[in-house]
Amino acid sequence: MNIRNINQKQYLRQKQEHDRRKKILSLKNIKKISNGTTILDDVSVDFYESEMVGIYGESGAGKTSLLNIIGCFDNDFTGHVLMEDINIENLSSDQKAYIRNKKIGFVVQDFSLIEEMTVYDNVALTLLFDKSVSFVNIRSKIVEALDKVGMKKYINKKIKLMSGGEKQRIAIARAIVNEPDILIADEPTGALDSKNTQKIMELFLQLNKQFNTTVILVSHDMNCINMCYRKIKMEDGHIESDE
Amino acid sequence: MLNTYKRYVYINKNYMKVNRIALWILLSLTVVITIAVSVIFSKVYTSYNEKKIYYQLAKNNISCISCPIKEVDKKKLYKSTQKASSSEKYLKMFLKDQSKGNDKVEFISKCYFRIPITGTKKQYFAYKMDSNFAKYIKYDLLFGKWFNTNKEQNSYDSINEFQAIVSREMLFEYKLNHSYKITLGNGKKVNVRIIGILKNDFIFQKNFVDECNNGMIILDDKNQLNFPETMETYTSDYVTYVSCQIKGSQKALKNFWKGKNREENDSTFYYNHQILKDELDTLKSLLELAISLFAIQIIGIFGYFVNLINKEKEKILIYKRVGAKDSDIRRIYLVDTIRFIALPEIITTAFIYLFGEIFSLERRFQFNIIMLVIILLELLISSLIISHKIKTINLTGKE
Numbered sequence: 159m160n161i162r163n164i165n166q167k168q169y170l171r172q173k174q175e176h177d178r179r180k181k182i183l184s185l186k187n188i189k190k191i192s193n194g195t196t197i198l199d200d201v202s203v204d205f206y207e208s209e210m211v212g213i214y215g216e217s218g219a220g221k222t223s224l225l226n227i228i229g230c231f232d233n234d235f236t237g238h239v240l241m242e243d244i245n246i247e248n249l250s251s252d253q254k255a256y257i258r259n260k261k262i263g264f265v266v267q268d269f270s271l272i273e274e275m276t277v278y279d280n281v282a283l284t285l286l287f288d289k290s291v292s293f294v295n296i297r298s299k300i301v302e303a304l305d306k307v308g309m310k311k312y313i314n315k316k317i318k319l320m321s322g323g324e325k326q327r328i329a330i331a332r333a334i335v336n337e338p339d340i341l342i343a344d345e346p347t348g349a350l351d352s353k354n355t356q357k358i359m360e361l362f363l364q365l366n367k368q369f370n371t372t373v374i375l376v377s378h379d380m381n382c383i384n385m386c387y388r389k390i391k392m393e394d395g396h397i398e399s400d401e
Numbered sequence: 402m403l404n405t406y407k408r409y410v411y412i413n414k415n416y417m418k419v420n421r422i423a424l425w426i427l428l429s430l431t432v433v434i435t436i437a438v439s440v441i442f443s444k445v446y447t448s449y450n451e452k453k454i455y456y457q458l459a460k461n462n463i464s465c466i467s468c469p470i471k472e473v474d475k476k477k478l479y480k481s482t483q484k485a486s487s488s489e490k491y492l493k494m495f496l497k498d499q500s501k502g503n504d505k506v507e508f509i510s511k512c513y514f515r516i517p518i519t520g521t522k523k524q525y526f527a528y529k530m531d532s533n534f535a536k537y538i539k540y541d542l543l544f545g546k547w548f549n550t551n552k553e554q555n556s557y558d559s560i561n562e563f564q565a566i567v568s569r570e571m572l573f574e575y576k577l578n579h580s581y582k583i584t585l586g587n588g589k590k591v592n593v594r595i596i597g598i599l600k601n602d603f604i605f606q607k608n609f610v611d612e613c614n615n616g617m618i619i620l621d622d623k624n625q626l627n628f629p630e631t632m633e634t635y636t637s638d639y640v641t642y643v644s645c646q647i648k649g650s651q652k653a654l655k656n657f658w659k660g661k662n663r664e665e666n667d668s669t670f671y672y673n674h675q676i677l678k679d680e681l682d683t684l685k686s687l688l689e690l691a692i693s694l695f696a697i698q699i700i701g702i703f704g705y706f707v708n709l710i711n712k713e714k715e716k717i718l719i720y721k722r723v724g725a726k727d728s729d730i731r732r733i734y735l736v737d738t739i740r741f742i743a744l745p746e747i748i749t750t751a752f753i754y755l756f757g758e759i760f761s762l763e764r765r766f767q768f769n770i771i772m773l774v775i776i777l778l779e780l781l782i783s784s785l786i787i788s789h790k791i792k793t794i795n796l797t798g799k800e
Contacts, residue, residue, distance in 0.1 A: 289408070
């Protein structure tokens with residue numbers, strides 16, 4: 159699939175489907191002020207099951223801050239974050255850790271992988287912190303996740319021996335290994351060349367389509383944003399457009 | 402629980418490889434310091450305390466403590482011993498009395514003499530004592546007199562109450578100045594009043610008088626010691642210091658302490674003031690070295706953790722992002738602390754405790770307690786550093 163040749167019909171069909179989908183995350187009147195500067199100003203937005211959302215905007219527009227709040231990384235804000243009707247800001251840090259482990263997968267620009275470890279060990283991290291997954295099931299889940307991102311054959315390879323594109327695929331495998339409802343990606347292609355950028359975006363689309371994973375990604379790259387059927391533009395801490 | 406432990410070990414299984422150099426340095430440091438300190442502590446501490454007393458004596462220009470016999474209040478001695486039965490305090494009291502002393506005909510002299518039991522149990526305490534020495538001895542060990550084993554059993558019939566000194570361990574059963582009814586080997590029941598405690602490191606030969614008297618020395622009716630036969634009864638595995646008092650004329654005592662009755666190579670009795678001071682200084686330096694080594698160990702562990710957690714910052718951030726609770730992360734590093742620091746220390750300490758006897762290491766039990774406290778302290782320090790660091794790491798990547 160080529161980024162520039164997205165089928166307009168397919169896009170419209172997805173948009174119609176999206177309208178009928180279940181709301182899985184709702185942000186209401188989110189405000190964040192840091193060092194006297196307003197980072198997010200009364201942001202309200204809903205996210206639906208199985209949608210692929212691209213958030214874009216200038217530097218300092220509040221994209222990453224919004225993503226940090228969605229991912230339960232940031233507690234320093236006012237407003238409400240409802241995930242399946244549960245108000246996240248009322249949860250304890252252990253409950254938030256549970257959400258990060260089971261409900262949300264994250265992918266970042268610098269991959270956030272442990273370089274000296276193997277692919278297997280990195281992907282295993284998510285499952286090792288989930289005590290509901292038994293030790294014997296860990297391997298099969300890892301193999302399954304690596305298969306989804308096409309990296310099964312590198313299972314025993316060390317991260318430090320891999321290219322940027324490969325590393326990002328491993329990061330995605332780690333993010334999806336526990337089958338989260340939402341996959342958040344902060345500039346996932348920021349450190350990649352155009353060839354790898356396209357591969358990673360195709361992977362996100364594939365995950366979204368085949369496994370109904372909600373993907374919320376933040377990017378500067380409009381080529382990436384254009385691959386998402388819902389685009390949110392942010393400017394000066396608020397949502398400028400949502401289409 | 403095992404499953405959780407397995408997870409923690411697995412998560413940080415590469416820890417050993419990543420922090421290899423620092424970890425090996427710390428491990429070696431821990432083991433070497435633990436052994437070094439235990440040896441210093443064992444070998445030096447006892448010696449230091451003993452020599453400190455000799456030094457006190459030497460500084461007062463006496464090679465033994467002597468005081469007029471009439472001024473020694475036996476009751477006072479026993480009472481004092483109840484409060485503090487250590488030989489040091491006992492000697493200090495004599496020192497005090499000595500300062501008030503005058504030249505009377507008879508003196509009681511107090512000293513320590515060294516009984517080197519270097520070989521098998523067959524060597525006897527008495528082998529360094531000759532008849533001249535025996536003539537003067539009225540008291541042995543801390544106080545009290547030896548039991549005369551040569552007497553016929555029936556000679557005790559006329560005695561209503563025996564006096565006895567007991568080993569320190571027996572104080573669990575017997576109290577000072579209390580009377581007890583005990584059964585002798587011949588089946589006769591006798592009353593015994595406990596009047597004293599033996600020096601801490603004195604060890605009885607088992608069954609030396611009869612089974613019921615293990616750990617107890619019963620004094621005879623006249624409080625007399627019959628040498629050398631009685632002394633031959635007692636053996637020990639260790640070099641043991643036995644304190645004694647000697648009664649005699651001033652002249653006889655002076656001659657005695659000058660070494661006239663000593664074996665030529667026995668240098669224990671007569672200490673030169675300056676030599677003692679030098680020896681004390683050396684021992685003191687060794688003790689200071691032991692304390693410094695402990696400090697280095699604690700600082701090393703502290704530094705290691707600060708450095709480790711700084712190095713592991715990225716990892717901790719990743720752990721948090723994939724859904725680790727703070728308690729999970731803390732336990733991962735505590736499990737590592739136990740595996741790589743506490744466990745080698747425990748093994749080394751246990752090794753010292755079990756095999757220390759071969760190398761004649763004294764005070765091993767006390768050393769084990771100190772090590773246990775240090776290990777707990779290390780775990781506490783590491784736990785605090787880890788907890789603090791985990792809290793400062795923000796999930797957004799900003800501290």
